Amino acid sequence: MGRRDATTRPARRVVVRRWRDPRLLTGVVLVLGATALGARVVVEADDTVEYWAVSDDVPAGDAVGRDDLVATQARLDGASGEAYVRVEEQLPDDLGGLRWTDDLGAGSLVAHDAWGSGAESRGHLPVSVQTGFLPADLGAGDLVDVWVGPGPGEPADLAAERFASGLRVLDAGQSETLGASVTRTIVLDLGSETLRGEQVAAIAAGHVTLVRVP
Incomplete structure (x- = not known):
């Protein structure tokens, strides 16, 4: 009885993985990176603004019609964004009396100088x-x-x-x-x-x- 039973197996030592394990660190970094990227995409999506664009080709000289305009989402930086007409802005009261000053292709954003009254015309x-x-x-x-x-x-x-x-x-x-x-x-x-x-x-x-x- 003083001898260890031959059928008894020695207990295995439980190995505790430390947080310094390179594979664990890599996984954590990937998860954090994905989370940060997703948050950035959401923030950038929220930065878009509704601008007026033309629904179809319009030639310079044509009268401006409400049907020419369609709202579209865009994200413009700095002065670029200030150059175009936002949907939240009030359209001119005399919109029907304005004329396009430039040729615009379908989908083009409408700049503030894209239309004019033509008041200087002599006939x-x-x-x-x-x-x-x-x-x-x-x-x-x-x-x-x-x-x-x-x-x-x-x-x-x-x-x-x-x-x-x-x-x-x-x-x-x-x-x-x-x-x-x-x-x-x-x-x-x-x-x-x-x-x-x-x-x-x-x-x-x-x-x-x-x-x-x-």
């Missing part, structure tokens, strides 16, 4: 132009120079004269058959341009060519 000038004497794809918002050459019955050797420069197209019109020719009536915004009576008469009676300019 609208309709001109009848034969097909072939204006860009085929001329559209609202394009800028054109107005050249007038000799009209029917006038000497063909008379030089063409530029009557106006950089006028914005408000309405590109539709092709119409007039006698033997096909014409389009284009409506131009005079802006700050002033035309004298004889100039308007010459444009109406002469042969008009519209040259698109940058």
Whole structure:
């Protein structure tokens, strides 16, 4: 009986893992990092602000409509955010009387200077132009120079004269058959341009060519 029973196994020592175990430390660091990253994503998401954007392409010169605007979320920093119109801001009371000052693509944010009243315009000038004497794809918002050459019955050797420069197209019109020719009536915004009576008469009676300019 003094001898240890051969079938008795020695008790195993319980090993206590210390917190300094590299694998344990690595796991803790990964968990903390993931938590911090998740918190940062949430904070950044909360930094987004609602701005007005255009729902579809709008050409410069077109009237601004409420249907042109759609709210969108964006996160802009510093001065960039101040340049665009926030949804929380009050829209101009005369929104329907404003016109787009630049071409904007669908989804573009609306800057504070993206529209204007056009109050300085001196009027609208309709001109009848034969097909072939204006860009085929001329559209609202394009800028054109107005050249007038000799009209029917006038000497063909008379030089063409530029009557106006950089006028914005408000309405590109539709092709119409007039006698033997096909014409389009284009409506131009005079802006700050002033035309004298004889100039308007010459444009109406002469042969008009519209040259698109940058």
